[in-house]
Amino acid sequence: ALPRPPAGVLSRDRGKKKASMSTATLHAIGPLDGRYRGRLDAVSAHFSEYAYIKHRVEVEVEYFICLLRMSPPLPQLASMSPPSDSLIAKLRGIYTEFTDEDAAWVKQTEFKGGAPGGPPLATNHDVKAVEYFLKHKMTQMSSTAGLESLLQVKEFIHFGLTSQDVNNTCYPLMIMRFWRSIYMPKLAHIVTTLDCFSRQWAEIPLLARTHGQPASPTRMGKELMVFVHRLKAQMELLDAVPHCAKFGGATGNMNAHRVAYGDRDWISFANAFVDGLGLQRYQVTTQIEHYDNMAALFDACKRINTILIDLCRDIWTYISQGLFKQKTKAGEIGSSAMPHKVNPIDFENAEGNFGLANAIFGHLSEKLPISRLQRDLTDSTVTRNIGIPFGHTIVSFDALLKGLNKLKIDEKSIRADVDSHWEVTAEAIQTILRREAVDGAYELLKEETRGEVVTEQSIANFINKLEGHATIKLSPGVIGELRAITPSNYTGFFEPGPEVEAWVGSKISKKTAPGIEAAVAECRKGLVGCFDY
Structure with a gap:
């Protein structure tokens, strides 16, 4: 029997988050497989080496099923075409029931060789190892009554593909x-x-x-x-x-x-x-x-x-x-x-x-x-x-x-932060003054506020000066508008x-x-x- 791979290397991580760090996570080079590993089970399920191998198996199996479904059938596949629902379910079971041991079989075939039913020497090729895995699975399945023909068609795994x-x-x-x-x-x-x-x-x-x-x-x-x-x-x-x-x-x-x-x-x-x-x-x-x-x-x-x-x-x-x-x-x-x-x-x-x-x-x-x-x-x-x-x-x-x-x-x-900064009302005041055609409105406010400590009282004093100004004539309604402006209510539109x-x-x-x-x-x-x- 193949040894079970170290936790976190090929694991499907389908269990609940672990309460403590395993030895594998403690020795991980990066934090994703170390410190943060317990938070990333869902990511591992999609992007781990196990997940990658499983997806390769899925693609190869689905491709083989499509070959079997061709109409008219390829002559060499005619005996199994179209495939029965039972055969399709068994073939898909290779990837839907893919285990850590299956993934380890593939990795051993790639790096070492000698996996049960596999080639004796390492392929040093990851996809070829998947192909051999599927041929091995089909050989095993061919011993089942009604599936004997799989042995004759297993070369159509990875047929014509790179x-x-x-x-x-x-x-x-x-x-x-x-x-x-x-x-x-x-x-x-x-x-x-x-x-x-x-x-x-x-x-x-x-x-x-x-x-x-x-x-x-x-x-x-x-x-x-x-x-x-x-x-x-x-x-x-x-x-x-x-x-x-x-x-x-x-x-x-x-x-x-x-x-x-x-x-x-x-x-x-x-x-x-x-x-x-x-x-x-x-x-x-x-x-x-x-x-x-x-x-x-x-x-x-x-x-x-x-x-x-x-x-x-x-x-x-x-x-x-x-x-x-x-x-x-x-x-x-x-x-x-x-x-x-x-x-x-x-x-x-x-x-x-x-x-x-x-x-x-x-x-x-x-x-x-x-x-x-x-x-x-x-x-x-x-x-x-x-x-x-x-x-x-x-x-x-x-x-x-x-x-x-x-x-x-x-x-x-x-x-309190807003209300302590009355200088921000300067824009509002100068805009109303410009609306009222007050000459140099921007400059008036700039002189009053730029670089100065502006308070509610200083703004009130400025408006009082405008009210009694000799040349700037503002109606009581406009003066009321100016006095109504506060930092808290000068916030514009928001929907x-x-x-x-x-x-x-x-x-x-x-x-x-x-x-x-x-x-x-x-x-x-x-x-x-x-x-x-």
């Missing part, structure tokens, strides 16, 4: 499934949280700061809604990026298929096969896909992360200004030296991991579309790291959500717009929407009572 037909179908499949089931729902959770906060705090005035200096007041709800709108726009762009596969033989022309069965429409066959997996097929390629759409997806994810870095820094700043407080948890420590500290560590953690993810997303989108002539191998080692930026992104998403759910707005401090559910229904594709809608509903349940403080 490794990249498998790999360049696996990766978009892995990404698409992760993207729909994990990435977009988690991002929607963040957007929904921000949207709820924005509506809850829609009327709370906020002193804006441009260049770090006091500027025209805004509202806390509106500033958070800025991020909601930015994220929605990028999610729409991301949703529009097609998930594409390359499936066309050694140099993209289906040479082997044509030379073997020149009378068949292999282009339509390949299109139907890839479409059946939920992907789109590139029609003209070299040996590998050109990765242009995948690069677009990585760039879109990078932009989303950049927006969220901006959010993290803004909230970090609001916390440092005392406008937000953070809910504390018994037993947690903020500083090893300063007992009073409640640091914004979740936002800092999110920012740091977003940055790491973006560095790798950037390399992926820059490198993958470039390959010498019809193909070099540089994409192979790079694509094996596709899960890394998504792992860092999910760590960031979770940290950001944790931080958002710990926020308590300090409305008293926010209003939150449609809620997240309406946006999903109108802007997000039907294939992506269900996961997002479920996440939005879950988020709303979790937010019940979060403003009770």
Whole structure:
């Protein structure tokens, strides 16, 4: 029997989060498989070595089933064509019931050889090892009554294909499934949280700061809604990026298929096969896909992360200004030296991991579309790291959500901050004066306020001077308008717009929407009572 692989190497990680770190995670080189491993089971299920091998097996099996379903059947497959539902179920069971031991068989065949029923020597080729695994499985299955013919047709596993037909179908499949089931729902959770906060705090005035200096007041709800709108726009762009596969033989022309069965429409066959997996097929390629759409997806994810870095820094700043407080948890420590500290560590953690993810997303989108002539191998080692930026992104998403759910707005401090900066009413006053055709209105306010400590009284004194001015004639109504202006009520327009559910229904594709809608509903349940403080 093959030895069970070390925990965390090929594990499916289907169990619950582990309470303590295993030896494997303690010795991991990077934090995704070490410190953060317990948080990333869902990412591992899509991007681990185990997941990659399993997806390869799935693609090979589904391709073989499509060959069996060809009509009229290929002569060599006629005895099993069309395949029975029972045969299809047994073939699909190879990947739906794929085990750690199966993955270990493949790895042993690749690196060492001598796996039971496999070649005695190492293949040193990962896809060929998968092919041998499937032939081994079919040999085992052929001993079952009614499946004897599998032994004669097993050479149609990987028939006419090159490794990249498998790999360049696996990766978009892995990404698409992760993207729909994990990435977009988690991002929607963040957007929904921000949207709820924005509506809850829609009327709370906020002193804006441009260049770090006091500027025209805004509202806390509106500033958070800025991020909601930015994220929605990028999610729409991301949703529009097609998930594409390359499936066309050694140099993209289906040479082997044509030379073997020149009378068949292999282009339509390949299109139907890839479409059946939920992907789109590139029609003209070299040996590998050109990765242009995948690069677009990585760039879109990078932009989303950049927006969220901006959010993290803004909230970090609001916390440092005392406008937000953070809910504390018994037993947690903020500083090893300063007992009073409640640091914004979740936002800092999110920012740091977003940055790491973006560095790798950037390399992926820059490198993958470039390959010498019809193909070099540089994409192979790079694509094996596709899960890394998504792992860092999910760590960031979770940290950001944790931080958002710990926020308590300090409305008293926010209003005190706004009301202590009467200089910001200067814009309002000079705009009304310009409306009334007062010559040099801007300059009047500049002389009165620039570089000066401006108070409610000094503004009142300025308006009193205008009221009794010898040459500036303002009606009592205009004077009343000026006196009514305060920092807290000079906040402009803000309409939150449609809620997240309406946006999903109108802007997000039907294939992506269900996961997002479920996440939005879950988020709303979790937010019940979060403003009770």
